[in-house]
Amino acid sequence: MMLSDFSITKHELRYKNPFTISGKTFTSKEVFYITLTDQEGCRATGECAPFPQFGTESVEAAGILLKSLSAEKINPGFLQGIKAKYPAVHAGMEQALLQLRMLHGERTESLFPGIRLKSSVKVNGVTGISDYESTISKIRGLLAEGYHVIKMKTGRPDPEDDIETVKRVRGELGYDFGLRLDLNGAWDVQKTCKYLPKLDQYNIEYVEQPVQLLHDFLHIKGCSSIPVAADESLMSFLAAMNIIENELAQVFIIKPAVLGGVTEALRIISLAEANGIKPVVTTSLESSLGKRMAVFCAAALKEDIHCGLSTAGMISNDPTTDIYPVNSGVISLGNHLL
Template identity: 30%
Template structure:
């Protein structure tokens, strides 16, 4: 097996706010692994605050590119071990390996990842940004007109009363049949989170994501069972799924394959959550088409569940290749071809 990689930069349509500040483009590395006449592609796209830095990612990929082994299984083990402490780099390598193996086995990637039934579509949510009440309502109506049946509203950047007003007005505008979620990105303390849950329950909000800081798993457990399901996102990456489950901190866990270290890891975490009666939702870290399509396959490999956060391609002004997984009426297409299903990302 031989691994090669090369850098890329994709401009965003609007700046992305992160814990490390705003970013205007997503920069990462395409990964290619060749073996016995076939090749697989992966993507390593670090995100500040979620994964290693770009420099650390490239160093891990350099180590992986230097791996040699006569036995293929040993080569795979060494490739992944070279990226052990760099989740984005490991994601790129693991995705390329999975694509290669699925192509060899002549199955779609989600089948290779453990999916046992044919899946043509995965439901996805629309994400509504932090705007004024009027802007939020307009964006919600537009998303519903495009066919989305689940809307996720960004909250936590404004006073709680303002967020409650935004959510209330969206509920009035879209009616009772559209599922609403809210994502606070850890912005509140426990008192604010309790007040938010009570108010959002009155608005029939189905899910409140990461209301409290990453480390406050006990607080997340306290605000559960009050009319709104509680999800954790950042806590899964920072504290680990075992700590989240041991604390009884969530009804829902959000899985980002890039931040977790690969599609294989995301599938393992999702399966473990399901065994503990916790629902997994798969999302991206605003990745290019290679990683984004990989996340679609992760979602398709798990039992059908709630809408996932995979409709992020339109946040990029350019991409690495044509998108084989478009969003149609609130569902994203699952490529049925062998392997990942992305063509043209690595042009000779």
Template identity: 25%
Template sequence: MPLITKVEVIKLNIPYKEPFVISLGVIPSATNVVVRIHCSDGLIGTGECAPFVFIVGETQETVFELSKQIAQMLKGKDPYALNERLAEIDKAVFGNYTMKSAFDMALYDLAAKRAGLPLYQYLGGSNNREIYTDMTISIGTPDKVAADALNFKYEGFPAIKVKLGTNTKDDVARIRAIREAVGNDYPIRIDANQGWDVITAIKTLQKLSPYNIEHCEEPIPAWNYMELPKVRQNSPVPIMADESVFTHHDAMKLAKIGACDYFNIKFSKSGGINTALKINAIAEAAGVKCQVGCMSESRYALTALMHFVLACPNVVHYDIDSSLMLAEDPVKGGINYEGKGLWTIGDGIGIGAAFDEDYLRDAECVVV
């Protein structure tokens, strides 16, 4: 029986092209963690996670330290008993879904490699859809966000996502300026990142009614999810749950109360592929469509996300743009950006990508 022989845990730091601003804080660089699980059959499974401390409560440092504990627990065990390993990881530490997602991704990479299949085929999917990402605009002045929106439209992105969540006056001014720049037909999505209270959310969304907004992500604080149905009922803009849906248990709660029109699935928020599949299944059963999103992942984790999308037709919106904001690309293979928002993927087995060893050479690493 193949066994886990060692686990590498690596800090991955990648600068942004420019600091990314949302209602919760400023993100100057990607501070990610890579996990590589080595198996006695010679296969290596790789996972990557991207902690946002103000969303998940995890940092690169906490992920790095806890990963050592999880690696020690896994060593000497069968990596292909997938559900058993994931259950052990889930039981070993409460929460910490970002950290868990790196191990989940690495174990799925191993499982698909052993099966000799691309991950999307291992998950039951087909490479039969064109996947176009939107492009995200961080919080800025009306002139700045309008200029960014126009640039992204000229670059061919099929839609933009605009970060809001400050106050009604400024947020409406941003969207008004963007609409004047890009015209009435270009798709705009917005994300308040929990920045409004209930009254402000309803007021702002109603004032945004003339601007043809596709959906609004997480308008109110995640802890106040019981009020999300009220916002949805009074909003002319469809509502998407993001920070209020970490796991399938959250998805069930939100579906029961009719809280939203969409779920936003992110591996670094859900704990990885296994839970993401469960969230999507609940969404399908409840008639809720899904979007996939990202934190500050490199093209490696986005490749894993692409495999998930190809296995889940219920995912209809794609926010797969984080690597396009990074100043460097440490990944070989994987998804390829063709321009105009289009991502393509090959038929490499497993996730089908790897990190450039030269890029990782000076990174902090521990081997368990």
């Protein structure tokens, strides 16, 4: 495919409520929209959403690379060369290129042999860290909207407050819905081994990233019956292989926008499914344009798994219309647009 034009637009996404990951609080995020035009006049746009906390290049590094490019420089060899060092740029470039190929009539079956997309994807609801009453009220509202699985952010300064919150949620709202916990690396090994077993009785589906370092996953093995999910530690295909070989996690949180794009995410999904690891696809708080990559990958899962795709509403100034809104806890795919 020959390109005739290339352009970038920088956007600052502003979040309605601050969120904290690995000790860093975010109120906004800078992303780049990459627009490619081919010689037939077809135009497509992909999103580059750097997230260094998840192993991508920085916004500054992505910007320098993108500003140095021209349509003539973008080819398969170039893309392969930047994949490891610039996964966010690669993801945005790949998204735009895949769109162009689809505009020219290529179908999913030819782009990704062996992949069969579902017509809909189940989605989990999300609640942030708050006081007991607000957390319970938020979850009650999500259940009323039709969500059947809830991911609850945890990692309060006092772990006992997390334990008490889970206890009250189950006590007041019952066990008729799935409950996932996301610690974002807030605990160390000692805290994890002390407090995670206290949650065993509450039927937790899994806990995401209880400790920051992948090495520490080794030291929390067996301390609780709750499955552990690798999130921030799952930065590449090699990291995925390492986790599987050392039996460090039972769940993979797969973020296409930070792993290098759809193709790499699908490789990791295939690896997980072949090794009995549960793959859960989520966004990484990019705009609704980048969200399309995550929805596409979630639809490719063999099992019917609730995925983390309800984040578009967290952005107050989304530059793109969300073509995959959540209705009653479900996203309908329609024409499988990227």
